[in-house]
Amino acid sequence: MTNWKIGVIGFGNIAQALIGGLLKVDAISSDQVYVCSAHYDKCCANAERMSVHPCRTAEEVIEQSDLVILAVKPYQMEKVCVPIQKLLKEKIVVTVASKWNFDRFDEVLVSGTHHISMIPNTPVAVAEGIVIIEEKNSLSEDELNQWKALLNQIALVEMVDSDHMSIADTISGCTPAFTAMYLEALGDAGVKHGLTRAMAYRLVAQMLKGTGSLYLEQGKHPGAMKDAVCSPNGTTIRGVEALEKNGFRAAAMEAINAAMNKK
Numbered sequence: 001m002t003n004w005k006i007g008v009i010g011f012g013n014i015a016q017a018l019i020g021g022l023l024k025v026d027a028i029s030s031d032q033v034y035v036c037s038a039h040y041d042k043c044c045a046n047a048e049r050m051s052v053h054p055c056r057t058a059e060e061v062i063e064q065s066d067l068v069i070l071a072v073k074p075y076q077m078e079k080v081c082v083p084i085q086k087l088l089k090e091k092i093v094v095t096v097a098s099k100w101n102f103d104r105f106d107e108v109l110v111s112g113t114h115h116i117s118m119i120p121n122t123p124v125a126v127a128e129g130i131v132i133i134e135e136k137n138s139l140s141e142d143e144l145n146q147w148k149a150l151l152n153q154i155a156l157v158e159m160v161d162s163d164h165m166s167i168a169d170t171i172s173g174c175t176p177a178f179t180a181m182y183l184e185a186l187g188d189a190g191v192k193h194g195l196t197r198a199m200a201y202r203l204v205a206q207m208l209k210g211t212g213s214l215y216l217e218q219g220k221h222p223g224a225m226k227d228a229v230c231s232p233n234g235t236t237i238r239g240v241e242a243l244e245k246n247g248f249r250a251a252a253m254e255a256i257n258a259a260m261n262k263k
């Protein structure tokens with residue numbers, strides 16, 4: 001367990017997922033965490049659920065913390081950071097805001113601030129996440145290693161060059177939504193054929209988890225994983241044909257293209 005006190009400015013969805021995951025695996029204790037949001041009442045309610053310390057201001061969070069996570073919406077980041085620039089200079093600063101890469105953030109912070117940009121996805125909440133970290137950063141080697149060691153307990157951590165942050169973010173950050181749609185669709189099919197909805201969702205969710213784990217552990221080509229389930233003249237290959245006829249793989253790639261085009 002780290003000795004760092006961790007501050008969060010913007011205790012919304014992703015910050016709660018990140019802190020919730022770290023608490024779940026005992027990588028940190030709730031006593032080490034200080035958080036603030038725009039609305040103090042809401043912050044208190046969320047903080048109480050995790051037994052972390054709610055604070056009234058960003059200044060109070062920074063004062064209590066060694067490492068400060070900035071997790072407000074991208075369009076709010078500059079407005080939130082400018083008044084606290086000088087205080088942040090004394091801390092390790094982590095931003096999780098989309099499109100706030102090192103160079104952009106460096107312009108808003110005081111020169112010499114130790115900072116790093118990263119993008120977690122929501123499964124960090126259950127210690128099954130992904131965290132994409134930008135290679136370009138100004139943390140010391142020891143700070144970076146300590147931070148990565150913490151994150152490794154709840155996520156696959158990948159260091160990515162600045163030019164590929166956007167696609168890595170899309171592949172890991174947008175796809176939980178697409179995958180939830182796949183889960184829902186397969187669940188509907190299960191219900192159509194007589195399963196209860198709860199059981200159908202449970203079966204599909206475990207199948208998704210298991211298929212991912214199989215790939216990560218065995219590293220077989222996805223095509224070989226598909227072939228291993230398709231016997232000659234069998235049932236699965238008919239499903240594969242139906243997916244191909246309906247443009248399944250093209251639809252998945254188009255979804256990524258659509259998300260990238262918006263960026």
Ligand SMILES: NC(=O)c1ccc[n+]([C@@H]2O[C@H](COP(=O)([O-])OP(=O)(O)OC[C@H]3O[C@@H](n4cnc5c(N)ncnc54)[C@H](OP(=O)(O)O)[C@@H]3O)[C@@H](O)[C@H]2O)c1
Nearest residue numbers: 010011012013014037038039071072073074096097098120
């Ligand atoms: N959600 C994801 O899957 C995801 C994944 C990776 C990265 N991100 C990034 O994470 C950031 C937050 O996204 P989110 O989905 O967690 O949004 P969110 O749930 O709306 O959280 C934003 C938080 O910022 C707080 N806030 C707003 N103005 C503030 C201020 N002046 N001082 C302190 N706190 C303030 C809000 O407080 P109130 O609730 O009181 O208004 C809220 O707690 C974004 O930059 C996004 O790009 C999100």
